[in-house]
Amino acid sequence: MQLCEETSRNSAQEIMEVFKMRKPLIVFLTLLFSLVLFGFEGTVFVDENQNDFKEADEIVLEGVLVSDGKTLVETNNEGIYSLDTEEPFIFIIMPNGYRSEKWYLSTKSNRHDFPLIETRNDNDFFAIASDIHYAKNEEDFAEALSDRWMEYDPNIYIKKLRQKLENIKPSFVIALGDMGASIRDIEDKKGVEQLETVKKYLDIKGIDIYYAVGNHEVDKTDSNPTEVYQKVFGPRYYSFNRNSVHFIVLDLHEIINNDFIYTIDDKQLKWIEADLKYVDEKTPIVIFSHEPIYDIENTRNNEKLLELLTTFRINANISGHLHHMAILQEAPFPVITCGAVCGAWWEGPSPTGEEFGFSLFVLDRGVPHYGYFLLDKEPSIWFDLPLDGMLSGIINLRVTTLKEYLSPSLFLDGIKLDNKPTILRRGCWYEYLYRLNVSGLKDGEHLIAFGNEDMEKSKSIWVSKQNVTIKQLKEYPEAFEGRSVNIINAKPKAVWGSNISFDDGTDLFMTKLSNLKLAFEINSSSYYHLNGIYRNSFRVADPLRIYLDEGIVQKIDKEE
Numbered sequence: 015m016q017l018c019e020e021t022s023r024n025s026a027q028e029i030m031e032v033f034k035m036r037k038p039l040i041v042f043l044t045l046l047f048s049l050v051l052f053g054f055e056g057t058v059f060v061d062e063n064q065n066d067f068k069e070a071d072e073i074v075l076e077g078v079l080v081s082d083g084k085t086l087v088e089t090n091n092e093g094i095y096s097l098d099t100e101e102p103f104i105f106i107i108m109p110n111g112y113r114s115e116k117w118y119l120s121t122k123s124n125r126h127d128f129p130l131i132e133t134r135n136d137n138d139f140f141a142i143a144s145d146i147h148y149a150k151n152e153e154d155f156a157e158a159l160s161d162r163w164m165e166y167d168p169n170i171y172i173k174k175l176r177q178k179l180e181n182i183k184p185s186f187v188i189a190l191g192d193m194g195a196s197i198r199d200i201e202d203k204k205g206v207e208q209l210e211t212v213k214k215y216l217d218i219k220g221i222d223i224y225y226a227v228g229n230h231e232v233d234k235t236d237s238n239p240t241e242v243y244q245k246v247f248g249p250r251y252y253s254f255n256r257n258s259v260h261f262i263v264l265d266l267h268e269i270i271n272n273d274f275i276y277t278i279d280d281k282q283l284k285w286i287e288a289d290l291k292y293v294d295e296k297t298p299i300v301i302f303s304h305e306p307i308y309d310i311e312n313t314r315n316n317e318k319l320l321e322l323l324t325t326f327r328i329n330a331n332i333s334g335h336l337h338h339m340a341i342l343q344e345a346p347f348p349v350i351t352c353g354a355v356c357g358a359w360w361e362g363p364s365p366t367g368e369e370f371g372f373s374l375f376v377l378d379r380g381v382p383h384y385g386y387f388l389l390d391k392e393p394s395i396w397f398d399l400p401l402d403g404m405l406s407g408i409i410n411l412r413v414t415t416l417k418e419y420l421s422p423s424l425f426l427d428g429i430k431l432d433n434k435p436t437i438l439r440r441g442c443w444y445e446y447l448y449r450l451n452v453s454g455l456k457d458g459e460h461l462i463a464f465g466n467e468d469m470e471k472s473k474s475i476w477v478s479k480q481n482v483t484i485k486q487l488k489e490y491p492e493a494f495e496g497r498s499v500n501i502i503n504a505k506p507k508a509v510w511g512s513n514i515s516f517d518d519g520t521d522l523f524m525t526k527l528s529n530l531k532l533a534f535e536i537n538s539s540s541y542y543h544l545n546g547i548y549r550n551s552f553r554v555a556d557p558l559r560i561y562l563d564e565g566i567v568q569k570i571d572k573e574e
Contacts, residue, residue, distance in 0.1 A: 144334030191228025
């Protein structure tokens, strides 16, 4: 026993001697290990030979912002940034006049430098590819979206999208969420495969591609709800500059007490406030988000976000999610929602009538202009009509095309009109602006068409000074889809959360109330006047969506 104790004491003394001898080395290794984990230092430089390595004769960039999503730092006069972080990514806030395919890095990687390429002869327009909902086959699609049925092959249309983008060469492309069919509802491995396939399709040489988080990329059952998205696409929010415009990409989803909430989180809110303070007051600001900002939930953070964006006078919020191409709000800033690449989840045109397509935008003196362009129709012709579902008086009609029409013609019910349009060139597309007086037309459905001498593209419209009935909406869905409609004397029949079934005496259907602040409670003894956007009832279960508080008015008695 004594021998064992003595041996143990001798061993302990030997270990202490070794530690004393190697203590400087251990301390050095500990500090080095700490730096690898938390301390990052790198160089932002112009990569003239595009080999991703800083050469002695390549210039560095001073004053460039680098961030981890919490802190923003600037590069010094040697182009070097230093950042301590435990966040998963570090990204550069791309300065004007430059681009890079390596604009972010994982904090687990050995690469800390940001090689940039100067942009020369860069186009001033950009493309939106929203709501792709990709799956490679019907089985994978049905697994992710069991209430939908794929009738068109996404691979065919995404290839067409790629070809269109290669031809028109936008300054950049942003996929505004819901890239996979619904990766939150399938195993992670298959979700990664779907997103990587989309990324491969959109990887076009010479065109930067950015991504945003959609609600179908958020898995509330995971401790890191956007883990699959981040594995493929990187940071879930960030900003960049291009063509003297500051763009910010947001993630408006948070899991709170296991509930899915459409809101901005605390960390992101603090970051965007810090980011905006670096933006010159003369620089236009555009916010990208999957959901339109005015349609998110009534949380304190969202109120602060709206106050912040109003204070900094942003120029637009551009979103997806609704599968609808329209301006839904004009003030305090335009909220523009984009049509979906997948239409109605690969079943056909979207519930608001848009076919498979993508959007193009350009900012002219800070004012956003846009068009919607079809993937499977040549030539691509899109009608931009007032949101009013029932047209009367003088209406403004805008037609957008990629092809130039030297002698454009407008037709009404098959008859060529004398109206001459104002023709504008926007980015790579053309706009034909008409004012059309429909006050002399009979109430009911009419057909407008556009082309050279032939009617190449037509659109059904409804002319009336009267309110529409639910029966009429169901009988003439294509005339109303995507339009604002009025229904009077509707009584609620059943309520399921924000979904209410109304009957106006001619028929009944489901209505969706989108986060409204009503001064009254819906009850079965009152009548209601409804105003909202109609969605084709053959494609969705809740065809009327009421977005504005004023879209539902309570009446005690029936109006004649």
